[in-house]
Amino acid sequence: MKFFKRKTSIFAATILSVIVLIAIITPFLRLLNPYDVNPKMRLLPPSRHNLFGTDQFGRDILARTLAGSRVSLIVGMSVALLSLVFGIPLGLISGYFRPASLFLMRLVDALMAFPSILLALALMAILGKPSIVNVIIAVGIVYIPRVARLVYSATLVLRETTFVEAARAIGSSTFRILWRHILVNLISIVIVQSTFTFAFAVLEAAALDFLGVGIPPEIPSWGGMINENRLYLTIAPWTVVFPGFFLLLTVLSLNLLGDNLRDFLDPYLRRLV
Amino acid sequence: MLSFLIKRLSALIPTVLLVITLSFFLLHMIPGDPAAVLLGPNATPEQIAALKHSLGLDRPVFVQYVKYMARVLRGDFGNSIYFQQPVLKVVLSHAEASFLLATLGLMVVILLGVSSGITSAVLSRTAYDKVFLSFALLGASIPSFWLGLLLILLFGVRLRVFPTSGFVSVLSTGNLSNLRYLVLPALTLGAVNSAVVARVTRSAMLEVLHQQYIDVARAKGLNSANVILKHALRNAAIPIVTVLGFVFAGMMATAVVTENVFAIPGIGRLVVQSVLRRDYPMIQGIMVLVAFLYLVVNLATDIVYTILDPRIRLT
DSSP, X not given: OGGGGSHHHHHHHHHHHHHHHHHHHGGGXXXXXXXXXXXXXXXXXXXXXXXXXXXXXXXXXXXHHHHXXXXXXXXXXXXXXXXXXXXXXHHHHHHHSHHHHHHHXXXXXXXXXXXXXXXXXXXXXXXOSOOHHHHHHHHHHHHXXXXXXXXXXXXXXXXXXXXXXXXXHTTOOHHHIIIIIIIHHHHHHHHHHHHHHHHHHHHHHHHHHHTXXXXXXXXXXXXXXXXXXXXXXXXXXXXXXXXXXXXXXXXHHHHHHHHHHHHHSOHXXXXXX | OHHHHHHHHHHHHHHHHHHHHHHHHHHHTSSSOHHHHHHOTTOOHHHHHHHHHHHTTTSOHHXXXXXXXXXXXXXXXXXXXXXXXXXXXXXXXXXXXXXXXXXXXXXXXXXXXXXXXXXXXXXXXXXXXXXXXXXXXXXXXXXXXXXXXXXXXXXXXXSOOSOOSOOOOSTTTOOGGGGGGGHHHHHHHHHHXXXXXXXXXHHHHHHHHTSHXXXXXXXTTOOHXXXXXXXXXXXXXXXXXXXXXXXXXXXXXHHHHHHHXXXXXXXXXXXXXXXXXXXXXXHHHHHHHHHHHHHHHHHHHHHHHHHHOTXXXXX
């Protein structure tokens, strides 16, 4: 496949696979316990025993950083899925049936008029207690309108094409047209978009954790670690630098993958939308 | 022009009404009794009943909705539970820091994003262009709060050139040097948002630079700077302005995080504190005001188009 001829694709795919592997394997490693508290070993710099150093409770930063990958991947993936499951039907329906768009797209406009983090914050305030599920719901609601809007504009273009007209002329059902002719043709841009949604969701959720309204602080997450360690930034910078670096690597690989996918998958529709 | 404005403003009405409606349901989507949630577990039934009455929660939802809508349209967002003051007054008292931060941030974006985008389009397919593209990708991927903390570590702690937190008003002290508090935050905000502007500028410029009138301009013997800035940039301006308007909205969002990193008493910090304090009227008010600002910026962007490109007619 041409896609993997690019060095950047291989780089991004490798990093992502390693992070996914880390997320799956680390719970089974006894040596690296992210919850082990050791008051004698507070704020130690990186050394042979603690490769990334320790935090103010003497917990191993390496163990916590590796464990933090789980939260980021779960949230990112779930938000990307959620935005597809709700965004695609919403966009298809409002793009194909004009009357529906009058209401649905106004609602999408209104939701998109709120800056993303502000909407996520307000939703966290409504949902009440901090939890992974609530973060997924809050960030998911932020990204559903974005997918819906993309699918909507692609559907508007596709429904005027000759092959859709032909399908209608030979008496295909509306469902068949939407499913076999429109969805199939816009799926590539939606896949590209969901790679970016994944990346944004990881960043957004980390920002919520950093602001202290995301997931509960005892669960290791990159944003949460940076938040609880920022007080020690000047005396123990490693507590902040390492989790942030992993966050950056994850988002960077996702963005790279999205960029390269966009170049390889159907550039034709991209121009029209 | 006037009829265009009226047309565009009236098109905004449904969106504004929906925004207000969404903010109304914010308070009503809280599971359980909002008044009880607001007052916490130690509240007496009398206190809950009193708060319910003062928030109007004891009336039918439809009546509440109509009253809320009428109130908000008159500019009355109710009282903050925490500050015991009108929401609008509290928001305005936090507006100076946010406004200055956004302005400085936008300046960084224009200086950094637009200029590096132009340079890399002119030098496309060179080593500079490759380095530029990597930086743009890095900027789009870096968590703003982490970048902010790294800047604090470098400029505030190691080099000791800029203050690392807080803000002193420029308006009430009249002292412009207080802007130094905003240097690191504006750099953070600008760097993160420059990436997308730089990429759009680059591709818009690349498209224009291949047009024939650019060749003609060069053939006439105009110097490069003239060709690039007067002939090319002017025609590439539409997508750049679009993305700048879009980025301004993005900055309002990133500012929420940045203000919290640098402890700047702006609207972004206010909203996070209001979420933690469960000050729902405050959250509602900020959401409506920010969404409104965003819609106005969108409209302003459309008006700027017509100034930049007379071919776009206001219809």
